[in-house]
Amino acid sequence: MNGTQTSGYSKLQITLHWVIAALVAFQLIFGEGMTNVRDAAEEGTTASSVDTAVSIGHYWFGIAILVLVLVRLGVRLMQGVPQRLAGTPTWMDWAARLVHWAFYLMLFAMPLLGLLTVYVSDAFGDIHKLGKPVFIVLIAVHVVAALYHQFIKRDGTLRRILVPGR
Numbered sequence: 001m002n003g004t005q006t007s008g009y010s011k012l013q014i015t016l017h018w019v020i021a022a023l024v025a026f027q028l029i030f031g032e033g034m035t036n037v038r039d040a041a042e043e044g045t046t047a048s049s050v051d052t053a054v055s056i057g058h059y060w061f062g063i064a065i066l067v068l069v070l071v072r073l074g075v076r077l078m079q080g081v082p083q084r085l086a087g088t089p090t091w092m093d094w095a096a097r098l099v100h101w102a103f104y105l106m107l108f109a110m111p112l113l114g115l116l117t118v119y120v121s122d123a124f125g126d127i128h129k130l131g132k133p134v135f136i137v138l139i140a141v142h143v144v145a146a147l148y149h150q151f152i153k154r155d156g157t158l159r160r161i162l163v164p165g166r
């Protein structure tokens with residue numbers, strides 16, 4: 001599934017990484033607006049205009065994430081990913097792979113669960129909400145790893161996702 005190994009990420013891969021990251025940040029920070037709108041509808045009250053606006057963003061940004069992650073996987077299959085850095089311990093390599101595939105899984109599962117909540121049953125909402133702490137833990141591990149590479153190993157890993165390598 002990794003496709004060919006290359007010297008760096010392409011401009012398209014880097015753009016997709018940061019656009020998806022920004023959209024996910026919005027979903028995690030403002031997701032409760034969607035919950036508030038649904039709670040208000042259930043109670044027969046009116047949600048605030050901010051929550052209403054945020055919930056529309058939540059719906060469409062969530063669908064955009066689903067589409068973009070599919071594009072990202074397609075690009076990964078066609079363009080490949082950079083080679084693992086020489087000298088990285090095997091366990092770290094596996095940990096990185098595990099976290100990256102967990103991200104892909106979550107990026108699929110969360111929009112699908114959101115859609116199931118809206119169109120099938122409220123029961124999916126509880127599982128969808130559980131995705132928030134899971135995402136936060138994954139992001140924390142991912143960021144700590146990036147900082148470790150940047151400031152302790154100084155091996156240019158962070159640069160790979162900022163500057164196109166081909």
Ligand code: HEM
Pocket residue numbers: 024027028029030031032033034035036038039058059060061062063065106107110111112113114115117118122124125126128129132135
């Ligand atoms: C990666 C994409 C997504 C992320 C990270 C995400 C994240 C969140 C978060 C953090 C909450 C608030 C949880 C809370 O109140 O504690 C939430 C609520 C909600 N989201 Fe999403 N969401 C995503 C995509 C979607 C999509 C595509 C839809 C629907 C089209 C959707 C529908 C909902 C609904 C209906 C709720 C309220 C659940 C309830 O009240 O039971 N979400 N989401």
